[in-house]
Amino acid sequence: MTSAPWHNDPALLDRFHPDHPDDLQVLLHDGEPRRCGRTPEGCWVTVRGVRQTLRIPIAPEGTSPPLLADAVRWVERPVYEGILLNEPQQLTTAHxxxxxxxxxxxxxxLPVRVTEAYVGERSSWSxxxxxxxxxxxxxxxxxxxxxxxxxDAPAGSVPVAFSAFxxxxGRCCSRSSKMPRRCPSNRRRASRGGSSGEARVKGDAGSGPPLKRGTGRRPKPRGPGNASVRIHVSGRETARY
Ligand SMILES: [Zn+2]
Known part of the structure; x- marks a missing residue:
């Protein structure tokens, strides 16, 4: 392979197009479908480089917020930068x-699109x-x-933790805990939120059918009608993600 870090990333193994070794499909989106009303699409991207490293805190299960930076395990993952090769079918934030x-x-x-705002916040949440x-x-x-x-939360207040589907x-999958600080309004909210101090709300369970694991792992041949494709759950269905 080459010295390019994306060619040596095990998480990207076998994802590149055989005739275009820097091209792979990325899951593009406008954000959570329940908020934006649009479903993600798999689109072809030419990788240009590594923008930065995303540091991801992983808290021991059952840890109550607020988390402390020295009490979590840190995982690092590259944030890749690329050029979108095709116009998405229905997304509005990427062209x-x-x-x-x-x-x-x-x-x-598929590798998933992130925004600078997301990267900026991600290291503060487990x-x-x-x-x-x-x-x-x-x-x-x-x-x-x-x-x-x-x-309806007051302006400037952010729950210290919440759940989502x-x-x-599948079932409830994500629980985030802002760290290491929380604002006074969050502290008041947490004090009313139960023994764990968490504000909880159920997410949107109807956001889409289950995806098959491993779907779309290999790049498909590019062509006029296949340059931008949805994520396929089965041979005929289009997944919502
Ligand atoms: Zn899941």
Missing amino acids: KGDTLLFVTSPGIP IQPCNRCGADQALDPPTIMAHTRFP CPCG
Whole structure:
């Protein structure tokens, strides 16, 4: 292979197009489908480099917020930068020729697009991986996810923790805990939230059918009608993610 770090990333093994060794499919999205109303699409991207390293805190199960930086385990993952090769079918925040960022995640069938806002917040939140598919990334920054679930929360207040359902169709999968600080309004909310101090809300269980693990792992031949494709759950269905 080459010295390019994306060619040596085990999480990207076998994902590149055989005739275009820097091209792979990325799961593009406008954010959580329950918020934006649009479903993610798999689109072809030419990798240009590594923008930065995403540091992901992993808290021991059952840890109550607020988490402390020295009490969590840290995992690092590259944030890749690439050029979108095709115009998405129905997304509005990404267009052909745009530079975009993406990371890999267990459970999600393709590397997933991230925004600078997401990357900026992700290291301050611990997300418990989905107990069904293992995904440890979300489609919106945690503060946006919190606002989606608590639209009437006072301005500036953010729950210290919340739950969500994973788009894989499984059960509650994500729980985030802001760390290491929380604002006074969050402290008041937490004090009313039960023994663990967590604000909880159920996410959108109807966000889509389950995805098959491993779907779309190999790049498909590019062609005029196949340049931008949805994630396929089966031979005929289009997955919502
Ligand atoms: Zn999942």
